[in-house]
Amino acid sequence: MxxxxxxxxxxxxxxxxxxxxxxxxxxxxxxxxxxxxxxxxxxxxxxxxxxxxxxxxxxxxxxxxxxxxxxxxxxxxxxxxxxxxxxxxxxxxxxxxxxxxxxxxxxxxxxxxxxxxxxxxxxxxxxxxxxxxxxxxxxxxxxxxxxxxxxxxxxxxxxxxxxxxxxxxxxxxxxxxxxxxxxxxxxxxxxxxxxxxxxxxxxxxxxxxxxxxxxxxxxxxxxxxxxxxxxxxxxxxxxxxxxxxxxxxxxxxxxxxxxxxxxxxxxxxxYQFTNSYKALECFSIRTSRKQIIDLSIVPKIYLELVSLNQIYTTVGNYNYLVNKSIMPLYMIIQSTCPNGKKIKADFNKCNSCSISKFYSFTYNCFNQMNYVGFFPKFKQAFQQYNQFKINLQASSVEIIQVLYDQQITEQTIVKLEIVDL
Incomplete structure (x- = not known):
């Protein structure tokens, strides 16, 4: 033994x-x-x-x-x-x-x-x-x-x-x-x-x-x-x-x-660090719902990085680097909400939380409220450049932050989907 x-x-x-x-x-x-x-x-x-x-x-x-x-x-x-x-x-x-x-x-x-x-x-x-x-x-x-x-x-x-x-x-x-x-x-x-x-x-x-x-x-x-x-x-x-x-x-x-x-x-x-590079946290968010008579005249999904003159409405994968001086970071995300569908959206709220890590929203769609808007603001622990991967599809948008800390990781900070009821 x-x-x-x-x-x-x-x-x-x-x-x-x-x-x-x-x-x-x-x-x-x-x-x-x-x-x-x-x-x-x-x-x-x-x-x-x-x-x-x-x-x-x-x-x-x-x-x-x-x-x-x-x-x-x-x-x-x-x-x-x-x-x-x-x-x-x-x-x-x-x-x-x-x-x-x-x-x-x-x-x-x-x-x-x-x-x-x-x-x-x-x-x-x-x-x-x-x-x-x-x-x-x-x-x-x-x-x-x-x-x-x-x-x-x-x-x-x-x-x-x-x-x-x-x-x-x-x-x-x-x-x-x-x-x-x-x-x-x-x-x-x-x-x-x-x-x-x-x-x-x-x-x-x-x-x-x-x-x-x-x-x-x-x-x-x-x-x-x-x-x-x-x-x-x-x-x-x-x-x-x-x-x-x-x-x-x-x-x-x-x-x-x-x-x-x-x-x-x-x-x-x-060889050991005190500053840890974490994803942006959403500290404030406002939502809105309204009726648009003709949905064909607006983008199905609209993403804007406010004050950066960056607007995304076309399906594709994009990379964008946000200057470290831009804080807080303010976004506008708007989506059509066709009848018979629902909107699900998550925004990274707390990196250190074991539960309630996201602001989560679910909206059922109907004709009188067929356009949904989200207006989140994000903060960071200290000034840093923020590298994003933006994946915009016909019925979804996802913003992933690439982080260089002890290891390279990727973390979703925004995800919106148009799904069936």
């Missing part, structure tokens, strides 16, 4: 479910006998998570220590596979040698953050990426790989974020940009709560950070965004941390010579 109990405990521990994880991988450091990255050498390594994610997580990484040869260096690095229990990094060195490449990685199962990959971009240039979450209006860039043939001086940065895209720019300094043949990086975007960005640092010599108060439920990351390298010695840098229970500090050091002038950011990245 005891053996059975021990086995069950072991199984439960092995498959513990996690929502976030982090670690430092040393497998791309020459202290590991199998890593001799030069002359076309390639290596793939599987990095295990400490538990099992429910969904495939987002993974990003940054360098804590590196040592790369001068003159010309070409190495590539990419995350090739991510599962719920591990991810795989593949790197190769075509020109000269990478001695050390210690990588800090972070994995997160949360849709309030999105990681976009641009590994090993040949002929570096500005690039725009599509993003899914319209509320992901903040972010940073983290450098991953490089090919240079001489002195380089560049900085990667986010130059623009909109509700559906993010643009990364790279500085182009005459006489040096042409030596940068390939660059790799990741873009991490998220909601406002996701990041506390302390700004870009540009050390040219010995560097020690301020003593920083620890932010709870956040990782401290220092993504490399650029280098100013004269091509006279190896590119070298190592990060040393001094931690207490309430503070964190780091300095950059090297060996044989000072570290390479670089540009990096100091960012606290949330």
């Amino acid at each position: 005891l053996e059975q109990i021990i086995f069950l405990v072991f199984v439960n521990f092995s498959y513990e479910q996690i929502k976030y994880d982090t670690g430092l991988t040393l497998v791309y450091d020459y202290i590991h006998d199998s890593f001799n990255c030069q002359n076309g050498y390639s290596k793939s390594a599987i990095i295990q998570f400490s538990g099992t994610f429910q969904n495939i997580p987002q993974v990003f990484l940054y360098h804590e220590k590196y040592d790369w040869m001068p003159a010309e260096l070409q190495y590539t690095l990419s995350i090739t596979t991510i599962t719920t229990v591990s991810f795989t990094i593949t790197t190769s060195c075509s020109k000269n040698r990478v001695y050390r490449n210690q990588l800090r990685w972070c994995a997160l199962d949360d849709q309030r953050i999105e990681v976009l990959n641009n590994f090993d971009m040949v002929n570096p240039d500005d690039k725009t990426f599509s993003i899914k979450n319209p509320n992901a209006q903040f972010g940073f860039v983290t450098f991953t790989s490089i090919h240079y043939t001489g002195p380089i001086d560049f900085t990667l940065s986010i130059t623009q974020i909109t509700t559906n895209s993010v643009t990364v720019g790279i500085t182009k300094i005459d006489g040096k940009f042409s030596n940068l043949k390939q660059i790799g990086y990741q873009v991490v975007v998220g909601v406002e709560e996701a990041f506390i960005n302390l700004g870009l640092k540009s050390p040219t010599g010995a560097f020690s950070s301020d003593v920083l108060p620890i932010q709870i439920n956040r990782w401290f990351v220092i993504p490399l965004q650029g280098l100013n390298y004269n091509n006279a010695d190896n590119i070298r840098m190592q990060t040393n941390f001094t931690n207490t229970a309430s503070t964190k500090q780091y300095n950059y050091a090297s060996w044989n010579s000072i570290q390479t002038p670089n540009r990096h950011s100091q960012i606290w990245v949330a």
Whole structure:
């Protein structure tokens, strides 16, 4: 019996479910006998998570220590596979040698953050990426790989974020940009709560950070965004941390010579959130019924997003993004109510209620009251962009809100149907 109990405990521990994880991988450091990255050498390594994610997580990484040869260096690095229990990094060195490449990685199962990959971009240039979450209006860039043939001086940065895209720019300094043949990086975007960005640092010599108060439920990351390298010695840098229970500090050091002038950011990245993105709630609704002599002259179903100049009367599926400044959101929904039919309508009232979640209406139709109107007003807990899917059919309309929270969900906030009695 005891053996059975021990086995069950072991199984439960092995498959513990996690929502976030982090670690430092040393497998791309020459202290590991199998890593001799030069002359076309390639290596793939599987990095295990400490538990099992429910969904495939987002993974990003940054360098804590590196040592790369001068003159010309070409190495590539990419995350090739991510599962719920591990991810795989593949790197190769075509020109000269990478001695050390210690990588800090972070994995997160949360849709309030999105990681976009641009590994090993040949002929570096500005690039725009599509993003899914319209509320992901903040972010940073983290450098991953490089090919240079001489002195380089560049900085990667986010130059623009909109509700559906993010643009990364790279500085182009005459006489040096042409030596940068390939660059790799990741873009991490998220909601406002996701990041506390302390700004870009540009050390040219010995560097020690301020003593920083620890932010709870956040990782401290220092993504490399650029280098100013004269091509006279190896590119070298190592990060040393001094931690207490309430503070964190780091300095950059090297060996044989000072570290390479670089540009990096100091960012606290949330792995647990307090703001939860919920569907709009209807806090006020007015209804009306009236007689229209000739129903053929009015739309069978009429939907208007008031103040947005958005009117829908034609059968079809539509997508619409409501600006975060539009609150409260006022709608007009009107429907014919033919004799022998009835109208059923539901409006999302309370996200947290276990019962009475909707304002629900049922109206029987007859000739004297054959047109029904609903005039709901919706509110939200805090300012956010609201993404709708609108499905308008001959005898129904449904408004579904797409939500990017810990998971992507869809919730109906309005549903009206013309049905038989």
